Amino acid sequence: MEEAIEWCVGEGYLNDAEWAGRKAAQKAQKGWDRRKIAAYLRHYGISREDITDALEALETDEYE
Secondary structure, eight states, rough: HHHHHHHHHHTSOOHHHHHHHHHHHHHHHHOOOOHHHHHHHHHHHHHHHHHHHHHHHHHHTTTT
């Protein structure tokens, strides 16, 4: 199982940072504030670093 997960990560099929960025942008467009978005991402096990990066990307409109 671990080998399959590693393969998926290596191939780019599993990317928490990218997923977090997309979800943060979607939630921001719906009017969610940063705290609610961060809580949502934490609920899904996203790392603090990836959450910070996703929220910072919102400020620079990187995901729009």
